[in-house]
Amino acid sequence: MVEETIPRRAFLKGAVVGTAAALATGGPAPAQAQAQAPVAAAPTPVGAEPLLTLTAIEQAFVVAAVDTIIPADALSPSGSECGVAVFIDRQLAGAYGMGARLYRQGPFPKAKPELGYQLALNPREFFRAGIESANAWTRNTYGKDFDRLSEQDREAALKAMEDDKAPFPGFSSRMFFDALLQITMEGFFADPIYGGNRDMAAWKMVGYPGLPATYREQIKTYFGKKYDKPPRSIADFS
Amino acid sequence: MTIILKEVDAVCIGVGFTGSILARELTKAGLNVVGLERGANRTTRDDFALPGVRDDLKYAVRQELFQDTQMETVSLRHSPGETALPIRRLGSFLPGTGVGGAGAHWNGVTWRLLPTDHNLRSHIENRYGRNAVPAEMTIEDFPVSYDELEPYYDRFEKLLGISGKAGNLRGQKIDGGNVFEGPRHDEYPNAPLEMSMAGAIMDKASRELGYHPFRAPAANMSNPYTNPEGVTLGACEYCGHCERFGCEANAKGSPQSCILPVLLADHRFELRTHADVKELVYDKAARKVKAVRYIDLRSGEEYEQPAGLVILGAYVFNNALLMMQAGIGEQYDPATGKGALGRNYCYQVSGNNVTVFFEDKEINPFMAAGASFGMNIDDFNGDNFDHSGLGFFGGAWISAGTSNGRPIQTRPVPPGTPRWGREWKKAAAKWYNHAFNIGASGCNYAHRENYLDLDPTYRDALGRPLVRMTYNFHANDYKLAEYIGGVLGRIARTMNPTVMSSPAVRRGNYNVVPYQSTHNTGGTITGTNPKTSAVNRYLQAWQADNLFVMGASVFPQNASYNPTGLLGALAYYAADAITTRYLKSPGPLVQG
Numbered sequence: 001m002v003e004e005t006i007p008r009r010a011f012l013k014g015a016v017v018g019t020a021a022a023l024a025t026g027g028p029a030p031a032q033a034q035a036q037a038p039v040a041a042a043p044t045p046v047g048a049e050p051l052l053t054l055t056a057i058e059q060a061f062v063v064a065a066v067d068t069i070i071p072a073d074a075l076s077p078s079g080s081e082c083g084v085a086v087f088i089d090r091q092l093a094g095a096y097g098m099g100a101r102l103y104r105q106g107p108f109p110k111a112k113p114e115l116g117y118q119l120a121l122n123p124r125e126f127f128r129a130g131i132e133s134a135n136a137w138t139r140n141t142y143g144k145d146f147d148r149l150s151e152q153d154r155e156a157a158l159k160a161m162e163d164d165k166a167p168f169p170g171f172s173s174r175m176f177f178d179a180l181l182q183i184t185m186e187g188f189f190a191d192p193i194y195g196g197n198r199d200m201a202a203w204k205m206v207g208y209p210g211l212p213a214t215y216r217e218q219i220k221t222y223f224g225k226k227y228d229k230p231p232r233s234i235a236d237f238s
Numbered sequence: 239m240t241i242i243l244k245e246v247d248a249v250c251i252g253v254g255f256t257g258s259i260l261a262r263e264l265t266k267a268g269l270n271v272v273g274l275e276r277g278a279n280r281t282t283r284d285d286f287a288l289p290g291v292r293d294d295l296k297y298a299v300r301q302e303l304f305q306d307t308q309m310e311t312v313s314l315r316h317s318p319g320e321t322a323l324p325i326r327r328l329g330s331f332l333p334g335t336g337v338g339g340a341g342a343h344w345n346g347v348t349w350r351l352l353p354t355d356h357n358l359r360s361h362i363e364n365r366y367g368r369n370a371v372p373a374e375m376t377i378e379d380f381p382v383s384y385d386e387l388e389p390y391y392d393r394f395e396k397l398l399g400i401s402g403k404a405g406n407l408r409g410q411k412i413d414g415g416n417v418f419e420g421p422r423h424d425e426y427p428n429a430p431l432e433m434s435m436a437g438a439i440m441d442k443a444s445r446e447l448g449y450h451p452f453r454a455p456a457a458n459m460s461n462p463y464t465n466p467e468g469v470t471l472g473a474c475e476y477c478g479h480c481e482r483f484g485c486e487a488n489a490k491g492s493p494q495s496c497i498l499p500v501l502l503a504d505h506r507f508e509l510r511t512h513a514d515v516k517e518l519v520y521d522k523a524a525r526k527v528k529a530v531r532y533i534d535l536r537s538g539e540e541y542e543q544p545a546g547l548v549i550l551g552a553y554v555f556n557n558a559l560l561m562m563q564a565g566i567g568e569q570y571d572p573a574t575g576k577g578a579l580g581r582n583y584c585y586q587v588s589g590n591n592v593t594v595f596f597e598d599k600e601i602n603p604f605m606a607a608g609a610s611f612g613m614n615i616d617d618f619n620g621d622n623f624d625h626s627g628l629g630f631f632g633g634a635w636i637s638a639g640t641s642n643g644r645p646i647q648t649r650p651v652p653p654g655t656p657r658w659g660r661e662w663k664k665a666a667a668k669w670y671n672h673a674f675n676i677g678a679s680g681c682n683y684a685h686r687e688n689y690l691d692l693d694p695t696y697r698d699a700l701g702r703p704l705v706r707m708t709y710n711f712h713a714n715d716y717k718l719a720e721y722i723g724g725v726l727g728r729i730a731r732t733m734n735p736t737v738m739s740s741p742a743v744r745r746g747n748y749n750v751v752p753y754q755s756t757h758n759t760g761g762t763i764t765g766t767n768p769k770t771s772a773v774n775r776y777l778q779a780w781q782a783d784n785l786f787v788m789g790a791s792v793f794p795q796n797a798s799y800n801p802t803g804l805l806g807a808l809a810y811y812a813a814d815a816i817t818t819r820y821l822k823s824p825g826p827l828v829q830g
Binding site: 068069070071073075076095096100101102103104105107109111112113114115116117118155158162181184185186189190191193194202203205206207208209210211212213214215216218219220222223224225226227234236237238 | 289290292294304307311324325329433434604645646670695747749751
């Protein structure tokens, strides 16, 4: 896989002004499959974001994963077009990724799931190991890394992990999938100041108005009525 | 080298609600008081300012205002035979740290207990027979009755400016208030909050079923309010960022908004932040805590602060830890049933809920006040319904409403929807503004095998053992949850929603991952017997006359209600006993 790293990274950089699906998959098939479907306007083109911590292979995985979890359609651009991959890179590079607010003293015996996270790995290390395992599993099952799979196969692969049917060494594929889903939704729905939810696409999708959230009058005037004001972000007030 | 400081009249460990109330009452009585707070100072102006205070990721998800588990956490096992493991990341409960404690980031639901919650054991024995309480259910009466505590509940409600409507004013039952509550001598200090759509739907359905809906008492200000301390609180903005956040409008009753402005202006009070209390210096023969040792986290220096009076107002677990380490009472042992410290640790039976979806109704979940912004019923709470033949005691307060629409954590989709992909997107977009929860918070009655002690393996950042929680749900909890699940289903069906989830019922082991409530109680309980309780009715330690223990760690069991109203009332009750009796004649206020 090593020899592919640089070309793939170069491809990703080159693709940033391309279509969502091309960026997502590194392959043309899904883009064509979706050509007829109405797709929400892509937000302002994403500049080539420098990676803070993810390797090129990891980034390719993350882009493909968030675009499978949040595919482009009439409701929103894809996860990566919304900046979710950028969000994940930044989160894993920062305090959260380094294990802030995570008690890390041993011993670390095997535990019931009701006792919560019991590994020595911080989130950055956890995602590193999880992405390695996921790619190893898709190579074994489909002959390719996850990001090289067709959309249909990516969906099937994520479903297998979600259902714990993809054996991983160490922690389970379900545990990895749950963490991946969680951080993807965080990136999609968090305030855009963190790099995801670009142009507040996720907030527009559900109708969440964001800030300033001062509704003392509206609580009465909008009783039973849809509140249709465009959302605003922390950045709009800073 | 420990630096020994000059003795002060009183020291408060923790500057949250109870610490600031006690400090205020003691300084008013002329004492010089030092407040030791392990965290930083937090002010409305600097820490809770717009727009940053609305940062969902930072506060609600990354847990900015909560206790840092790298410094302190607790360990858990489900039964005495197992090995406990540390709770490495907070989930199930979220203790606060820093000035204001959890009082800075709570939602604001402020209950009084039912009169029968106060005399729980004797009430059940009187109504259902002397042998009705199973042997393993180690419930007790609170030594303080509802009637005795009523003026102090009132005082705490007036400090915070609680919004609500009385349902029992001096014995007169009032529709629209909680007709099951104990008699109040006065109305709530602030009018009820505005009605939400979810609340209106709940109101209608529960009336159709013959229940008695009312609005939960809320520390979210329906109108600006000036409290008896002369401090003015702002009006709630219905911002939907209450629990887990500070309030920029001073519109949530918190130490910052209610009491710290006067306390910090008093020259008799000195606040020391970053002062992490490590241990109590206990003189067993003299029955006194002579001093408090703490680390200044800014220098690493250890200080010993001698004090005439010591107020222990940390969170439940640290109250227990400090008393256990100092040996102020005997450790509870579930095998023998002997010992007081650690006994009757309780939580709550939450996780019972049903989500209802209405295609044609706009819920606007993001416009919400914190305190269960909807309607509640108490028809199935405590002993408000006949338990004959049910096989369990206790009940739940049931509530339908919205407290926020922050979409990282709140984006309901109908049952059967995938968690991701195109179908999920469609459902999330379609239903976000058209759904709400009906939830139930169940009581948790003490069980012989649920308790706290010191962990033999894991340590905190100061090198102390973690508190070890031995805890699980038991038969009473599971039966209660099944019963309440049936009620939730009935209410949901009566609402006639487009779609509803099947009622989730609490089953299986206690799980530390999903948030349930920060309503941990017990471990240093109040009682009438020094062998089975840590503190007397005035919250004075049986074995250290100058040590008074505040907070929910003194509850002998947990009612279904949020604990803040009760712990605030008990703080005023204890403060009254200290200032009117103890200071005049220091010594045991109850003979043990």
